[in-house]
């Protein structure tokens with residue numbers, strides 16, 4: 001199942017230190033997002049993905065985050081993780097498509113295997129135009145700005161909101177659906193992403209992380 005053009009996708013993720021961690025809460029988040037009009041869900045890990053699949057027919061971008069001290073890549077580093085989340089019900093496999101060291105096959109091989117062996121679409125999280133080009137050449141279905149501001153070379157871009165310049169550059173050059181993701185935390189920014197030609201926009205923290213949302217309001221308190 002593909003992400004429709006013009007879709008707002010909601011990322012339903014909560015790490016282990018978050019009180020909302022776990023499939024029960026993430027499935028409820030996904031249902032709430034769907035009732036609010038989301039037309040896709042992004043979710044992490046087989047347990048959350050299976051729980052969301054059980055309550056929603058929306059397209060799911062599944063990822064599997066694996067943190068280690070040895071490799072910078074943590075979003076679906078290898079084929080084993082991709083196969084697990086495909087089995088849990090992900091329609092689309094999200095992965096880190098930067099050329100950084102990873103605990104798995106080179107990303108262009110991984111993209112090909114996901115398409116041919118798992119029969120799933122691929123959602124390439126990138127941080128630069130060059131990485132977008134490479135992901136396109138490797139056969140990804142989508143390219144997304146997810147990692148802009150979160151890699152060594154792009155860290156300086158994190159402070160100024162979402163990387164709208166990267167979004168525009170990708171849209172101008174690449175003939176595939178470009179998804180805006182990362183720090184799109186207001187409806188105005190979502191509208192701006194669509195004006196710039198985004199196929200879809202993924203919003204996470206601003207919708208599904210009450211702890212971070214609360215912090216913003218607390219900052220406004222005396």
Ligand SMILES: CC(=O)N[C@H](C=O)[C@@H](O)[C@H](O)[C@H](O)COP(=O)(O)O
Pocket residue numbers: 011013063146147150181182183184185202203204205206
């Ligand atoms: C960099 C990284 O690991 N991003 C993650 C990817 O899955 C998530 O932590 C983000 O919440 C997601 O991309 C949505 O972005 P935002 O929460 O800013 O709307």
